[in-house]
Amino acid sequence: MDNNMPQAEPIKVKLQPNIDKIRKDLGNSDDIVIREIAFGVARAAIIYTDGLADKKMITDFILETPDQTTERDNLLEALKELAQKLGDYKEITNFQEIYSSILSGGTVLLLDGCSRGVSASTQGWKDRSISEPISQVVVRGPQEGFTETLRTNTSMIRRKIKNPNLWVETRQIGKVTKTDVAIMYINGIVNGKVVKEVRKRLDKINIDGILESGYIEELIQDETYSPFPTVNNSERPDSVAAALLEGRVAILVDGTPFVLIVPTLFISFFQTAEDYYQRADISTLLRMIRFISLFIAMVGPALYIGITTFHQELLPTQLLISLAAQREGVPFPAFIEALLMEITFEILREAGIRMPRPIGQAVSIVGTLVIGQAAVEAGIVSASMVIVVAITAISSFVITGYSMAISVRMLRFVIMGLAAAFGVFGIVVALIALVMHLCSLRSFGVPYMSPFAPFIPDDHKDTIFRLPHWAMTSRPRLISQRNIIREQMSRPAKPQK
Amino acid sequence: MSDTVKLSLRQFTILILLYSVGTTILVIPAPLAADARQDAWLAAIAGWLLGLVVVALYVSLARLFPGMTFTAFLELTFGKWLGKLLALPFIFFSFIGSSIVLYYLGNFMTTEIMPETPIEAFALLFAALLVMGLRLGLEVLARTAEILFPWFILLFTVLALFLTPEIDSQKVLPILEFGMKPIIWPALNFACTASLPLYVFLMVYPVSFQHKKKAGNAFFTGVLIGGIFVVIVTFLSITILGVELSAENLYPSYALAKKINIGNFIQRVEILMAGMWFLTIFFKAAFYAYGFITGIAQLCGCKDYRPLVLPCGMIIVASSFVVYPSVAAMSEFESTVYIPFAITVGFLLPLLIYMAGLVKKRINHQELQGAGTDD
Numbered sequence: 001m002d003n004n005m006p007q008a009e010p011i012k013v014k015l016q017p018n019i020d021k022i023r024k025d026l027g028n029s030d031d032i033v034i035r036e037i038a039f040g041v042a043r044a045a046i047i048y049t050d051g052l053a054d055k056k057m058i059t060d061f062i063l064e065t066p067d068q069t070t071e072r073d074n075l076l077e078a079l080k081e082l083a084q085k086l087g088d089y090k091e092i093t094n095f096q097e098i099y100s101s102i103l104s105g106g107t108v109l110l111l112d113g114c115s116r117g118v119s120a121s122t123q124g125w126k127d128r129s130i131s132e133p134i135s136q137v138v139v140r141g142p143q144e145g146f147t148e149t150l151r152t153n154t155s156m157i158r159r160k161i162k163n164p165n166l167w168v169e170t171r172q173i174g175k176v177t178k179t180d181v182a183i184m185y186i187n188g189i190v191n192g193k194v195v196k197e198v199r200k201r202l203d204k205i206n207i208d209g210i211l212e213s214g215y216i217e218e219l220i221q222d223e224t225y226s227p228f229p230t231v232n233n234s235e236r237p238d239s240v241a242a243a244l245l246e247g248r249v250a251i252l253v254d255g256t257p258f259v260l261i262v263p264t265l266f267i268s269f270f271q272t273a274e275d276y277y278q279r280a281d282i283s284t285l286l287r288m289i290r291f292i293s294l295f296i297a298m299v300g301p302a303l304y305i306g307i308t309t310f311h312q313e314l315l316p317t318q319l320l321i322s323l324a325a326q327r328e329g330v331p332f333p334a335f336i337e338a339l340l341m342e343i344t345f346e347i348l349r350e351a352g353i354r355m356p357r358p359i360g361q362a363v364s365i366v367g368t369l370v371i372g373q374a375a376v377e378a379g380i381v382s383a384s385m386v387i388v389v390a391i392t393a394i395s396s397f398v399i400t401g402y403s404m405a406i407s408v409r410m411l412r413f414v415i416m417g418l419a420a421a422f423g424v425f426g427i428v429v430a431l432i433a434l435v436m437h438l439c440s441l442r443s444f445g446v447p448y449m450s451p452f453a454p455f456i457p458d459d460h461k462d463t464i465f466r467l468p469h470w471a472m473t474s475r476p477r478l479i480s481q482r483n484i485i486r487e488q489m490s491r492p493a494k495p496q497k
Numbered sequence: 498m499s500d501t502v503k504l505s506l507r508q509f510t511i512l513i514l515l516y517s518v519g520t521t522i523l524v525i526p527a528p529l530a531a532d533a534r535q536d537a538w539l540a541a542i543a544g545w546l547l548g549l550v551v552v553a554l555y556v557s558l559a560r561l562f563p564g565m566t567f568t569a570f571l572e573l574t575f576g577k578w579l580g581k582l583l584a585l586p587f588i589f590f591s592f593i594g595s596s597i598v599l600y601y602l603g604n605f606m607t608t609e610i611m612p613e614t615p616i617e618a619f620a621l622l623f624a625a626l627l628v629m630g631l632r633l634g635l636e637v638l639a640r641t642a643e644i645l646f647p648w649f650i651l652l653f654t655v656l657a658l659f660l661t662p663e664i665d666s667q668k669v670l671p672i673l674e675f676g677m678k679p680i681i682w683p684a685l686n687f688a689c690t691a692s693l694p695l696y697v698f699l700m701v702y703p704v705s706f707q708h709k710k711k712a713g714n715a716f717f718t719g720v721l722i723g724g725i726f727v728v729i730v731t732f733l734s735i736t737i738l739g740v741e742l743s744a745e746n747l748y749p750s751y752a753l754a755k756k757i758n759i760g761n762f763i764q765r766v767e768i769l770m771a772g773m774w775f776l777t778i779f780f781k782a783a784f785y786a787y788g789f790i791t792g793i794a795q796l797c798g799c800k801d802y803r804p805l806v807l808p809c810g811m812i813i814v815a816s817s818f819v820v821y822p823s824v825a826a827m828s829e830f831e832s833t834v835y836i837p838f839a840i841t842v843g844f845l846l847p848l849l850i851y852m853a854g855l856v857k858k859r860i861n862h863q864e865l866q867g868a869g870t871d872d
Contacts, residue, residue: 455505
């Protein structure tokens with residue numbers, strides 16, 4: 001773009017050549033409005049993008065143009081004074097500034113006989129109002145989610161953390177799209193090295209367009225060849241605020257409600273916002289259930305395959321007989337059977353998500369029921385396999401981080417294959433390999449598996465267990481390395497005796 | 498090997514523990530019961546204490562060369578060529594050790610669990626795991642150990658706890674029927690299997706803990722706790738299986754796990770228990786291979802050992818197929834050759850090297866002092 005359009009060209013003194021150039025450069029686009037008005041003794045042009053700028057503000061402005069008496073020398077000053085009424089303004093001198101202003105909703109004012117112009121921010125486009133986050137639902141807790149507008153999102157975080165140390169840095173990424181990307185962190189809590197690293201990685205990005213934070217995620221993550229996400233995302237302002245308070249960095253991208261959070265640990269994907277709003281004991285129980293679900297979702301079908309194929313002695317006799325009776329009419333080995341059902345299920349799930357919402361749910365439920373039931377009756381799969389697949393599927397929904405759940409779904413097939421060939425030995429080998437891979441990952445310098453490995457006893461306040469808030473006295477050690485102390489140990493208030 | 502990997506003391510202890518438990522826990526009750534009869538558990542305790550002496554030697558040896566690997570120290574002390582020559586037995590022992598462990602694993606799988614699968618399949622899969630682990634490096638292995646260790650403890654506790662009802666304490670009587678004498682050889686055997694191979698940590702420990710005295714304690718702690726597990730398994734094996742069955746079984750611990758029976762519902766869970774051995778065998782094989790590969794890298798003067806991992810891993814797999822022609826050859830080797838071999842490489846040579854190192858250090862010291870007074 002930059003090379004075929006000399007944008008840094010300065011504004012000319014005469015108005016008409018300027019207008020012609022703008023029209024030409026923007027390809028006579030219909031949504032670019034150029035209105036010429038009489039401004040005092042001179043002519044002036046008001047340039048804005050229809051739909052992005054607030055029309056009412058501009059109309060009000062035009063109505064207030066000064067009378068003929070203003071002297072020609074003071075026109076620019078008068079213009080600035082007026083622009084002040086529109087909101088923030090700045091003086092501009094070249095065409096690049098003109099374009100960046102009008103294309104992001106601003107209004108540019110050019111004067112005849114003056115090589116400088118004024119740009120005022122008149123942003124006023126239609127955006128989605130704040131609504132419930134769809135991907136992270138809670139029963140108790142704030143019901144607001146981020147929107148597609150960067151400013152709204154930063155303001156939602158600011159409303160939660162009213163502290164001068166909450167800093168925002170904004171930059172434009174994407175050579176064509178010029179998408180606004182903001183980094184947010186709490187100065188004094190965040191680890192400066194991480195902020196520097198985030199800046200460095202963002203500055204390195206050299207791409208034509210950023211349409212969603214997923215682009216940024218893929219471009220800044222530590223390890224590309226890994227099924228595990230090393231960058232977390234959230235749609236919830238409270239989750240992001242909590243992450244900032246722990247010393248993490250949030251990356252907000254204009255145009256998406258999904259905010260990136262770094263550094264991210266493995267454990268992050270098993271924590272939900274609601275864990276901190278409920279009683280600590282209940283949260284701990286739920287966390288444990290999530291870990292059990294992770295285990296089932298990952299090795300459930302593999303264990304079934306391994307045990308029914310190689311280690312039948314493990315099963316109690318009655319169960320073995322009933323399993324054998326079920327499998328009598330099934331022509332496939334357990335592995336093929338499991339593969340069939342798992343793939344069918346994944347197809348159904350994918351269909352359920354992509355279809356128009358009203359049909360989607362109905363089709364997926366009916367599909368699962370009918371296919372499961374019919375497949376068993378037709379003797380293609382055994383009933384126990386349907387149960388295993390169903391439990392696995394439900395378990396994978398329990399994993400709170402969606403990106404983590406997807407990687408678990410993927411790994412399940414690999415482990416199933418190993419179990420089909422080597423039984424429990426294959427599963428153990430797969431798990432050791434998996435743990436090794438997880439231990440080798442880092443997210444912005446922080447070991448992914450901490451605080452399990454390296455083991456940090458103090459950070460276990462918020463992993464499998466969620467201690468009461470009065471006991472969570474420190475921030476995660478490796479994330480916020482500077483300001484560890486969160487609060488003084490304070491027992492909850494008790495009635496005086 | 499310029500990259501200094503920092504391990505935490507906890508990680509180091511766990512690594513030592515898992516390594517010394519290694520294959521020992523699976524096989525040791527058999528030779529102990531064969532020689533020491535019902536006193537096998539006493540022999541295990543004796544061997545365990547003997548191991549501490551060995552560790553004391555390694556720790557003091559390691560103090561001579563902080564910040565270096567063992568082979569680098571040899572080259573520094575004995576000159577380039579003699580040093581390389583002296584490193585050869587250690588590298589060879591690590592090589593044979595890793596092949597033997599792979600063979601054990603394959604043999605265990607084919608004889609006990611999946612007789613129809615060719616032994617090569619197990620060796621290959623496990624070696625792939627080793628190659629992956631070694632390529633990822635020491636730090637990752639240590640963290641992996643940290644995560645898997647609780648699972649080992651869990652499985653072991655389940656095993657020991659569920660077996661307690663089966664214990665028949667009469668089977669250990671009479672204690673020391675023939676005096677102390679029959680215990681000595683099996684105790685040596687125990688130390689040779691569990692403690693002497695720990696010399697491979699001389700490639701790790703002085704580099705990772707340059708100035709920490711506590712690391713020596715971690716070494717001791719690891720061996721101490723690791724020994725407890727093996728002693729417990731030997732005791733359970735004698736009191737539950739009896740002397741004859743323990744001695745005849747190639748893998749008594751596995752036979753032991755078959756005895757678990759909770760309310761006629763949880764039974765024959767030996768394959769789940771085997772998960773515990775897969776873990777420890779993995780770390781044993783990994784560190785044998787680490788000793789072998791870093792040793793080779795040092796011999797050839799490579800800066801990084803990682804490029805050598807894949808070829809060396811392939812060699813280890815190939816040699817694991819031929820290291821023992823048969824199970825009979827295996828027991829022959831273990832009862833006759835292995836013990837003197839291990840004592841030579843794991844104890845006598847390090848002892849000589851330690852003394853030589855001490856002398857050299859003193860000479861250097863005097864020279865320095867002499868030089869100081871001349872000026």
